[in-house]
Amino acid sequence: MVDAARQPLIEVKTFTEVEKVEGYVGNFVVTLREKAKYVRADRCNGCGACTKACPVEVPNDFELGLAPRKAAYIPMSQAVPLIYNIDMDACIHCYKCVEACGALEAIDFSMEDKLVEQEIGAIVVATGFSHFDPTPMTEYGYGRFPNVITAMEMERLNNSAGPTQGALIRPSDGKRPKNIAIINCVGSRDKRFNIGCSNFCCMYAIKNALLLKQMHPDAELSIYYIDIRTPSKGYEEFYDRARESGIRFIQGRPSEITEDPDTHQLFIASEDITLGKVIEREYDMVMLNQAAIPQPDQNHMSSVLNVAQSPGGWFMEYHPKLRPMDSPTDGIFFAGACQGPKDIPASVAQGSAAASRASRILHSDSWQIEPTVAVVWPDRCVSADGQACGICSRACPYGAIDYTKGLAAEVITAKCHGCGACVAECPHNAITQLHYTDAQVLAQIRTLLAIEPEKKILAFRCQWCSYGGADLAGTSHFEYSANERGLRVMCSARMDADLIYEAYRLGAGAILYSGCHPQDCHYITGQISGAKRAARLEKIFERMQVSPGRFRTEWISAAEGDKYARVINEMQASLDAIPEDVLKAEIERLRPEMSKRLTKMGEVPGVTQAMAQVDFIVDEMIGKEKGT
Amino acid sequence: MPDLDALKAEAKRLLDEGVIEMVIGFKAGDTPLHPQPAFFKTSEEIDQLVYNALCQNNLATYLTRFPKTQKIGMLVRGCENRSVNALVFEGQHPRENLYLIGIPCEGIIDWRKIIEQAGEEVISVIEQSDNTVLVESKSGYFTLEKDTLLHESCARCIHPNPISADIVIGELLPEGDPALAREQVAAFANLSLQERYAWFRQEAERCIRCYACREACPMCYCEECFVDHVSPRWTESGTTPAGMQGWHIVRAFHQTGRCTSCGACERACPMDIKMTYLTEKLNEDMRQKYNFEAGMDTKTPPPFSTITLDDKSRFIV
Amino acid sequence: MSGFTDSSTLSERVKAIPGGEMLMMCYSCGTCTSKCMIQTKLEGSYNPRRLIREAVFNMDDDAFADKTTWLCTACDLCYTACPQKIHISGVINAVKALAVESGKKTPYQVAKVDESTCVACGLCEKICPYEAISLVEKRVAFRGTITVASVDANKCMACGLCTAACRSTSIRLAEDYNDAELIDSLLSWLETERVSS
Incomplete structure (x- = not known):
């Protein structure tokens, strides 16, 4: 940190909050709130006279409340920059600090928060993680039993710069504990609190146990665990060393800690899995190795940065394997545990990677994006005529469409990722997606359904997941009906209702509407708008009395080849269950209804021409096959 | 008093139309003081x-002696109606196989009180409209106030009207005052432990273990009463103090939440033992604690x- | 592509019974075992975690003979403690149902109804915390076809609540804690009370 602060090209802004992020890759405008420290950075020399003079004491957050601090303080001795700060919530305005500061005149009670706008090329988010508070797990008695402490409290107790100058003592009586237990997975791998594994706590428990053992060789240490996870290089050897040094590993998650109220000794009952017996053991002190959880204001940051969150609340990366440090928004990157719990080596690796990804942007004059971006036909956009619409702008997961009433909607191309949600949602067909224009997709549908359409299963697949699933079904040799005809779009968000109507109008037997699972979407919330539309369509077709099984919605990942094959086979079976004459009659019955819904399609540029072209080609090909 | 002709007419109609197979009511007994139950x-x-x-x-006592499939009509007063309800709840007769002819009840006369005033050999008893009773006995004619003759249970009756009869014959009467029942409970409950035990011992002492109280009670319908159980034996079966006290205590507890305060047990007792002070205390507890x-x-x-998951005594769940 | 799994195995059958669905979610942490009052206070060889393993590995015989199968009172202390939110008593109940289906009987006693005196007042049915008692119509010697209480041996936990509640002593525990034993201990307690007072 000190090193970074000394770099002339790095500006460290502590005690500053990001209020607003606008713009796009290479051209962000970030609004920062520089909070008032009431100490002038240009004058403070870090002497600490103000702290000595300050009469107010409040709990010290950094020491987890184990020690007090003054109202004039630095959060920790390694703080960068080393500038004092006055806690206005605690300050009693006695001005003793001003007196103590004397001729430096660094203390300035008139300071106020400052809002600063800065132009930024790329953003690396490294907001870290927070700790689970074990108080709600009443079975472990944290908060009730003085000698049950958290890992972070142990960290401070065992630190030479900590509140006890490194003397390990029991909170209840100040004596040195001999018999210490560490309980792993407190609040993690627990469906009641946090479902995920916190990644680093196994190694952290072993590290702490070894450290304690080295400092106090007579201490007895036991680690309670469900599984010990040592997945990286050298970790297993470290685990070996811990066992060698006499640390006891007990497989079995304790169900309860009880306390002798007189001596404050603790008793842990757990099943020893290997023995298959319940054992109860006595300890002087218990450390709870609590779960890593997202920062309390992670949701707020997520909306400021416009980046999505994974189910656990962590920031969601663009792709878990291929782009783990990129956010779905170009130009914003993640480093460290804000994206998911990870240990120091992994955080450092991701931080370096994120920095190099960011520098790529800073060193380029131009930026390449996917070519499948959306484009507005301004003459078709009703907003230009003064109508209130803005549907496209609301549909965009990236906030890439500017909508002002009276002006045609405008796509900020650099922000567009090409999911096609706006194209499908626009009720006036005023937006198109390059390479997936209505004309192009309709031409494909027309071709696929040219011969015996009532026997076909037309499958709309999204590029990233269900198309991959179908691909996997093929390469894995999972057999599925040969009547399936696949059609690729970028995202289920692009699967326009008009496309489905057209397929039915042409007489498609059955239609599969498939995409990714909601948490896997490559376009943040693309799948969600796709799923909403699918649900709407299902209702419409139910009202129209479309036979059940002719329209189906399924979310299939690229790994679910078997599911893809099963779904298609099931659809084939339900199609087979409808007698041919009934099906044909139904198609004829629905055709006028579908045509009615498609009257405006012909106005869309290129569609009519494309249809004529397709008809010509198809006729030619059929003619060739028949040998005429 | 209900119109006897109306009662008969209704009973006849029910039998003639085949709504029911039998009517449980009363017919004249051997002496004018004791009309007896009859099955028409x-x-x-x-x-x-x-x-x-x-x-x-x-x-209601006789209900459990007939098959559940039999369609039975019955004269019911307030207490009888509630006894029938309790029996229906306990599955002793399906309600759909019952036809209840309700009679709002002005109270039952305690025949012992007539004898006290008119002497042993009573020739006739005539209820008069001015709430008096004209009694003819060998000692002469006596006009007695009906209110002074009522059985104690009836004097403090809370629900004189049949509450769920299929037809009610006669005018409905005003509800009774629960305070009277509470008074009786208080008279016993407010005594000291020693006084209460003395009272209880004095009453139980006279018991001859004839079990007339059990036979008169509609809620005592067990096939085998706990006192008759031989192996293991739950209580002393002779007329020992322990045996007699055991019987009265357990009998009262078996009635908790089931007794309708009809007083049939006391009326049936040949030894004139008071019993309702126990059951009334338990009934009052039910009212106070469980409404x-x-x-x-x-x-x-x-x-x-019953057992509920929010039961205060969490001894089992 | 129908199924890699054989639906006739114990684990699949347990999963098919309502309550047993989450069987495979167990990661064997042992919290349930150390939380269990039966295991800590009554029967040391009782072990819900082991029973789940036996079900997972399709060890029918071991699972059906396991005391855990028969002793669970469904107090659900373990359910509130389980980090995987597995309804463990539901799984145990599913194993028990399958054990009964395959003809196994509980090695522990259950309440017995004396049909010659039962009057079907329904008190036991209403008071049973395990819903093990129902009223059934059946032919009883010397009494004809009547309604009597009937105990479902698979649900009865022999708690004795019905025995205590029955007014006509028509339902009882025959082995441990039977009536005669209780009367004996009650009498001897009274004797000592009498002596000491």
Whole structure:
């Protein structure tokens, strides 16, 4: 940190909050709130006279409340920059600090928060993680039993710069504990609190146990665990060393800690899995190795940065394997545990990677994006005529469409990722997606359904997941009906209702509407708008009395080849269950209804021409096959 | 008093139309003081039907002696109606196989009180409209105030009206005052432990273990009573103090939340033992602690016959 | 592509019974075992975690003979403690149902109804915390076809609540804690009370 602060090209802004992020890759405008420290950075020399003079004491957050601090303080001795700060919530305005500061005149009670706008090329988010508070797990008695402490409290107790100058003592009586237990997975791998594994706590428990053992060789240490996870290089050897040094590993998650109220000794009952017996053991002190959880204001940051969150609340990366440090928004990157719990080596690796990804942007004059971006036909956009619409702008997961009433909607191309949600949602067909224009997709549908359409299963697949699933079904040799005809779009968000109507109008037997699972979407919330539309369509077709099984919605990942094959086979079976004459009659019955819904399609540029072209080609090909 | 002719007419109609197979009611007994329960199977027999304030049996007692499939009509007063409800709840007769002919009850006359004033050999008892009773005995004619003759249970009756009868014959009466019942409970409950035990011992001491109270009670319908159980034996079966006290205590507890305060047990007792001070205390506890009165409907389980997850005594769940 | 799994195995059958669905979610942490009052206070060889393993590995015989199968009172202390939110008593109940289906009987006693005196007042049915008692119509010697209480041996936990509640002593525990034993201990307690007072 000190090193970074000394770099002339790095500006460290502590005690500053990001209020607003606008713009796009290479051209962000970030609004920062520089909070008032009431100490002038240009004058403070870090002497600490103000702290000595300050009469107010409040709990010290950094020491987890184990020690007090003054109202004039630095959060920790390694703080960068080393500038004092006055806690206005605690300050009693006695001005003793001003007196103590004397001729430096660094203390300035008139300071106020400052809002600063800065132009930024790329953003690396490294907001870290927070700790689970074990108080709600009443079975472990944290908060009730003085000698049950958290890992972070142990960290401070065992630190030479900590509140006890490194003397390990029991909170209840100040004596040195001999018999210490560490309980792993407190609040993690627990469906009641946090479902995920916190990644680093196994190694952290072993590290702490070894450290304690080295400092106090007579201490007895036991680690309670469900599984010990040592997945990286050298970790297993470290685990070996811990066992060698006499640390006891007990497989079995304790169900309860009880306390002798007189001596404050603790008793842990757990099943020893290997023995298959319940054992109860006595300890002087218990450390709870609590779960890593997202920062309390992670949701707020997520909306400021416009980046999505994974189910656990962590920031969601663009792709878990291929782009783990990129956010779905170009130009914003993640480093460290804000994206998911990870240990120091992994955080450092991701931080370096994120920095190099960011520098790529800073060193380029131009930026390449996917070519499948959306484009507005301004003459078709009703907003230009003064109508209130803005549907496209609301549909965009990236906030890439500017909508002002009276002006045609405008796509900020650099922000567009090409999911096609706006194209499908626009009720006036005023937006198109390059390479997936209505004309192009309709031409494909027309071709696929040219011969015996009532026997076909037309499958709309999204590029990233269900198309991959179908691909996997093929390469894995999972057999599925040969009547399936696949059609690729970028995202289920692009699967326009008009496309489905057209397929039915042409007489498609059955239609599969498939995409990714909601948490896997490559376009943040693309799948969600796709799923909403699918649900709407299902209702419409139910009202129209479309036979059940002719329209189906399924979310299939690229790994679910078997599911893809099963779904298609099931659809084939339900199609087979409808007698041919009934099906044909139904198609004829629905055709006028579908045509009615498609009257405006012909106005869309290129569609009519494309249809004529397709008809010509198809006729030619059929003619060739028949040998005429 | 209900119109006897109307009662008979209704009973005849029910039998003639085949709604029911039998009517449980009263007919004249061997002495004018004791009308006796009767089971009428044809409309001709109905002519013998009698109903007056000396009909002291709780007719619900006989319900459990007939098959559940039999369609039975029954004269019911307030207490009898509630006893029937409690029996229906306990599955002793399906309600759909019952036809209850309700009679709002002005109270049962205690025949012992007539004898006290008119002497042993009573020739006739006539209820008069001015709430007096004209008694003829060998000692002469006596005009007695009806209110002074009422049985104690009836004097403090809370629900004189049949609450769920299929038809009610006669005018409905005002509800009784629960304070009277509470007074009786208080008279016993406010005594010291020693006084209460002395009272209880004095009453139980006279018991001859004839079990007339059990036979008169509609709720005592067990096939085998706990006192008759041989192996293991739950209580001393002789007329020992322990045996007699055991019987009275357990009998009262078996009635908790089921007793409808009809007083049939006391009326049946040849030794004139007071028993309702125990059951009334338990009934009052049910009212106070659980807001429950036995037999008010056929659905609500008595508090002691059920278990809920929020039970205060979490000894089992 | 129908199924890699054989639906006739114990684990699949347990999963098919309502309550047993989450069987495979167990990661064997042992919290349930150390939380269990039966295991800590009554029967040391009782072990819900082991029973789940036995079900997972399709060890029918071991699972059906396991005391855990028969002793669970469904107090659900373990359910509130389980980090995987597995309804463990539901799984145990599913194993028990399958054990009964395959003809196994509980090695522990259950309440017995004396049909010659039962009057079907329904008190036991309403008071049973395990819903093990129902009223059934059946032919009883010397009494004809009547309604009597009937105990479902698979649900009865022999708690004795019905025995205590029955007014006509028509339902009882025959082995441990039977009536005669209780009367004996009650009498001897009274004797000592009498002596000491």
